[in-house]
Amino acid sequence: MTMRGRSFYALVLSGTAAVWNAAAEQRFPPPEFESGHQLPVTTVPPPRALWQEYADVAVLLLCLGLACYFVYRRRSRRSVLWLSIFSLIYFGFYRKGCICPIGAPQNIALGFFDPAYAVPLVVAVFFIAPLLVALFAGRTFCAGVCPHGALQDLLLIKPVKVPTWLETGLSVLPYIYLGTGVFFAAAGSAFVICRYDPFVPFFRLSGGLTMLTVGAGFIVVSMFVGRPYCRFLCPYGALLRLASLVSKWRVRITPDFCTKCRLCEESCPFGAIREPVPPPTNPMELAPDRRRLGLFLIALPALIAVFALIGNRVAAPAALVHPTVALAERYLDPAKPPPPKVPTPDSLALERADHDPASVLSEAARIKRRFSRAGWWFGGWVGLVIGVRLISLTSRPVRTDYEPDRGACFACGRCFMFCPNERVRLGLLSPSELPGTEPARTDTAPVASGDTGKPKTAT
Amino acid sequence: MADQEKTSAPVTRRDFLRQGSRVAALTGLGGFAGLLVSKLKSETLVWQIDPAKCLRCGRCATECVLKPSAVKCVHAFALCGYCELCTGYFVPEPNELNTAAENQLCPVSAIKRRWIEDPYYEYTIDETLCIGCGKCVEGCHRFGNGSLFLQVRHNLCLNCNECSIARACPGDAFRRVPVSQPYLLKTSYSHG
Numbered sequence: 001m002t003m004r005g006r007s008f009y010a011l012v013l014s015g016t017a018a019v020w021n022a023a024a025e026q027r028f029p030p031p032e033f034e035s036g037h038q039l040p041v042t043t044v045p046p047p048r049a050l051w052q053e054y055a056d057v058a059v060l061l062l063c064l065g066l067a068c069y070f071v072y073r074r075r076s077r078r079s080v081l082w083l084s085i086f087s088l089i090y091f092g093f094y095r096k097g098c099i100c101p102i103g104a105p106q107n108i109a110l111g112f113f114d115p116a117y118a119v120p121l122v123v124a125v126f127f128i129a130p131l132l133v134a135l136f137a138g139r140t141f142c143a144g145v146c147p148h149g150a151l152q153d154l155l156l157i158k159p160v161k162v163p164t165w166l167e168t169g170l171s172v173l174p175y176i177y178l179g180t181g182v183f184f185a186a187a188g189s190a191f192v193i194c195r196y197d198p199f200v201p202f203f204r205l206s207g208g209l210t211m212l213t214v215g216a217g218f219i220v221v222s223m224f225v226g227r228p229y230c231r232f233l234c235p236y237g238a239l240l241r242l243a244s245l246v247s248k249w250r251v252r253i254t255p256d257f258c259t260k261c262r263l264c265e266e267s268c269p270f271g272a273i274r275e276p277v278p279p280p281t282n283p284m285e286l287a288p289d290r291r292r293l294g295l296f297l298i299a300l301p302a303l304i305a306v307f308a309l310i311g312n313r314v315a316a317p318a319a320l321v322h323p324t325v326a327l328a329e330r331y332l333d334p335a336k337p338p339p340p341k342v343p344t345p346d347s348l349a350l351e352r353a354d355h356d357p358a359s360v361l362s363e364a365a366r367i368k369r370r371f372s373r374a375g376w377w378f379g380g381w382v383g384l385v386i387g388v389r390l391i392s393l394t395s396r397p398v399r400t401d402y403e404p405d406r407g408a409c410f411a412c413g414r415c416f417m418f419c420p421n422e423r424v425r426l427g428l429l430s431p432s433e434l435p436g437t438e439p440a441r442t443d444t445a446p447v448a449s450g451d452t453g454k455p456k457t458a459t
Numbered sequence: 460m461a462d463q464e465k466t467s468a469p470v471t472r473r474d475f476l477r478q479g480s481r482v483a484a485l486t487g488l489g490g491f492a493g494l495l496v497s498k499l500k501s502e503t504l505v506w507q508i509d510p511a512k513c514l515r516c517g518r519c520a521t522e523c524v525l526k527p528s529a530v531k532c533v534h535a536f537a538l539c540g541y542c543e544l545c546t547g548y549f550v551p552e553p554n555e556l557n558t559a560a561e562n563q564l565c566p567v568s569a570i571k572r573r574w575i576e577d578p579y580y581e582y583t584i585d586e587t588l589c590i591g592c593g594k595c596v597e598g599c600h601r602f603g604n605g606s607l608f609l610q611v612r613h614n615l616c617l618n619c620n621e622c623s624i625a626r627a628c629p630g631d632a633f634r635r636v637p638v639s640q641p642y643l644l645k646t647s648y649s650h651g
Contacts (some may be wrong), residue, residue, distance in 0.1 A: 025605030028540030030648050035576045039536040040583065044642045045614035047505050098617050107620060111498040117635070120503045124495055128488065135484055191621035204617070206526045246481040281569055345516035349629030352514070398473075 009304035051123045056099050060145065062130060063087055067144030068137045070413070071251060075422065076411035080143050084150035092147030097203035101126045102148065102236040103140075103194040105178060113186040119377035130236075134243035138250055141240060142230060143411040148199050149230050152222040153412065159269030167271055169395070170232040172409075175385040178235035179378050186437045187315075187374035188322040188367060193235055226269035230410065241407040251404050251411045254419045258401035259434060265402065265419040271410035276399045286396065293394040296387065311379015312372060319371035327353050328364030504635035506622040507643050510608040512632035513593075515600060519609055520592040522624040529615035530591035530624065532569070532584050537647040538606035541579035547599035547607045548572055548582055564594050586612065606645065613641050 013326035063083060070079040088167035111119035142149045162170075181193040194200070200216040201207025207215075221228045230237050243426060244250075253264045253273070264273060269282070281288060319325045330336070331353040339347050354362045404415065416422050423429035470478075508519075508530065519530035544556060548570050553562040558572055563602045569588035584607075591609060599607040625633030636643065 025600060025603075026538070026648060027602070028542060028604055029607060030537065030539065030604075031541045031579045033576060033579065037575050037579075037581075040581075042535055042644060044644070045612055045617065047503075047616070047638055047641050050503070050638075053503065070546055079615055096617055098619065103620055108495065111495070118504065119495060119498050122503070124492075124499055128492055128495075131488060132485075135481055135488070189621070190626075191619075194620045195623070197472035201524075204524065243484060246477050246484060248481060323628075323631070341633060343516075345518050345627070345629040348514045348516050376531075 011192070053120075053222065054101075057122055057125050057129075058097065059090060060126060063145040064129060064133050064141060067140040067411070068133065071140050071143060071411045072137065072249060075255065075413065075416050077416060079411045080411075081153075082142040083151060084146075087145050088147045088150035088154070090147075091145070092199075092203045097147055097197070097200040099123075099126060100147065101130055102146075102197070102234060103181075103191060104155045105182060105235060105239070106181050106193055109182040109185040112191060114189055117189075125447045129200045131239060131243050134240045134247060136248045138244040138247045138406065138409060138411050139237070139240045140411045142237060143413065146199075146230075147203065148234070149227060149410065151199055151202075152218075152227045152229060156226050156269055157223050159226050162225060162271055164271075167231075168389075172385050172389050173232050174238035174241070176382050177233055178238045179385070181235050181382040183374050183378040184318070184321065187354050187371045188325075190321050192321075198229060207231055226271075229408065231270060231408070244408045247406065250406055251409050251413075253402055253404065253415045254421045256421055258403075259421065260402065261420060261434075263400070263420060264415045264418040267415040268404065268409075269414065270408065270410060270412075272404045272410070273402060273415065274397070274399060274405050275402055277397050280396070289394045289396060293391060296391045296394060300384075300387040300391070303387045304380045307383030307386070308376045308379040311377070311382065312375040315371040315375025315378075316368070317359050318375070319368045322364075322367050322371075324360060324368050325364045325371075331357060331360065347378065480520045481636050503618070503638045505611070505613060505618050505638050506616065506625060506633055507598050507611050507636045507641060508609050509634060509643050510610075510645050512630045513596070514598040514630035514632070515609070517594070517595040517628050518593050518629070519624050520590045521632040522627045523591070523618060524618065524623055525615065527589075528624070529612055529617070530609050531586045531589040531612045531615075532591065532593065532595055532607055533607045533610045533644070534582060534584055535608070535645040535647070536556045536581075538555055538604050538645055539582070540606075541575065541581060542603065542605045543573070543580055545580065545582055545599070546602035547595035549598075564589070564596065564598055566592065570595060582607075604648070608645055610642055610644070 046162065063086070064084055070076055070083060091097065099122065104123050106202065107119050107123045108127055110117045132143070133140060144150075177193070181191070182291070184190040184192045186456050196211070196214070198211065198218040201211045201215050202219075218229055253267075258276075260276060265275065267273065331350060339351070343351070420429055420434050424431055424434065487617050520528050523529055544553075546564075548564060549556065549562050550564050555562060560568065563570070567588045567590055567591075569585045571583045571585060573583070575581050596607045596609055599605055622633055
């Protein structure tokens with residue numbers, strides 16, 4: 001067995017620890033059996049085979065393809081729903097939510113910043129594939145493939161509308177959370193997004209009390225607020241949102257043209273449907289917006305600088321997340337408690353540090369420097385996110401139709417059936433019954449133009 | 460595609476910007492993937508305990524995201540002294556050297572004791588019961604040959620990105636190993 005030290009210090013540390021630890025073992029020579037007893041073999045059950053991991057990738061790609069087909073070709077909410085139930089069972093309860101793209105940005109960050117860590121091919125594909133699809137077809141991953149999304153989507157029983165100001169304010173959180181995840185992964189090799197994932201303990205049916213409580217909280221909230229994790233926290237959703245802002249195709253409520261009947265207005269439980277905005281008749285109306293835009297553009301560098309400074313300040317306490325830094329701090333603490341009679345894990349760790357303080361301290365100092373550098377970047381990112389959000393508030397969209405917001409739409413397909421044009425397309429409604437068009441003047445009872453809540457057949 | 464653009468409605472500024480950003484994003488993602496290729500490894504890494512660094516603190520039983528833990532005690536039989544008074548099996552100063560529960564160190568009776576020939580006994584671990592607390596490992600390390608040791612069992616381990624036991628391990632004994640050699644076993648008696 002060879003020692004694979006990550007660095008010189010690790011090598012020295014492991015070497016000394018091995019000698020110090022194993023010196024006393026091997027006291028009694030193994031017996032020579034007269035009865036010819038054969039020694040049993042120590043079993044080594046293998047991990048998941050590589051082909052199984054590739055099967056996961058195949059299922060992911062297949063599901064992504066199906067989700068796009070269901071949303072764009074079939075325009076079928078039911079198919080998307082069944083696909084998401086399959087994904088919940090496969091990626092959620094069978095794979096225990098633990099090959100998912102949500103945490104993948106951290107793996108990628110660690111791969112770039114820790115030379116000892118190699119990103120597994122499967123993780124790289126899980127990171128890239130949904131993003132690539134989102135650049136063409138929007139967030140179909142969220143609709144049909146993500147087990148987290150499927151769980152929240154299925155739990156939604158009584159959606160409550162989140163006020164716009166709150167929605168706008170909270171929408172910066174995913175980017176900040178993404179930054180936090182990458183910051184900790186790059187600087188401290190920690191995976192906070194995975195550690196604080198609220199749903200994975202449920203998929204595993206096992207977990208700590210804190211995370212189970214948080215998860216239960218999310219589950220209760222997601223009964224009333226549509227997909228709270230996806231909208232206000234999911235770091236991978238933040239990336240998908242950016243990608244789908246520029247996507248080639250987009251989800252449209254109506255299959256052909258919008259009659260502005262407003263039937264779909266309340267159909268989206270995720271608050272993604274935007275109403276038409278007519279172009280301003282008087283260009284002078286835009287002047288305050290333009291002034292605000294100028295102000296925010298000037299404020300952006302200042303915002304970035306201020307937050308970068310704050311990021312650098314919080315980096316020092318954040319570094320304590322790393323076990324080596326925490327150990328070094330405890331080792332240097334002047335008010336160190338005396339070693340207990342029965343060793344605790346903490347006292348054992350201190351004993352280890354006592355044995356070779358130089359390596360522990362120098363390693364801790366190196367990690368702290370890394371945290372401090374990463375703190376600048378993280379803070380700058382937070383400033384940038386907030387600044388860009390403010391700038392985006394000044395932009396005035398031009399919309400002629402009721403349509404889902406490119407970034408916020410999960411492509412779940414709920415709104416399709418609310419559109420009377422869609423019902424006409426499916427043959428559930430005759431064109432004469434369309435709201436907005438004059439009903440045909442016949443002697444039969446006039447068809448109400450407003451209420452098409454239930455499918456009607458032409459009389 | 461270029462022909463289509465010419466024939467269809469004039470491209471608005473928004474659409475042009477959007478297309479431009481999409482092409483840029485695609486190029487960026489492609490370049491990123493290219494960079495990533497140098498960091499890739501088709502072989503997955505899995506977590507394992509280095510028995511030489513393990514301090515037998517007992518956190519493996521409590522810190523794992525799985526309950527019971529994916530860490531189990533394993534036995535290097537070639538290293539075992541087959542002692543009648545096994546300090547990994549019996550509590551200190553046992554009443555009698557038999558399999559009565561009060562004499563056993565293991566809190567869940569996961570070690571099975573079997574007579575082989577005078578005076579040798581064989582000890583095997585029932586992994587369906589073992590919780591990975593390492594009490595037997597401590598006993599065997601302190602007074603015996605150290606043939607009992609803790610290992611992550613890969614049929615159970617979920618291979619979390621960040622092993623929650625590794626974070627809490629006071630001995631820094633956890634490390635990522637290539638999936639082709641997923642165990643760090645103690646093998647045989649080295650001297651004597």
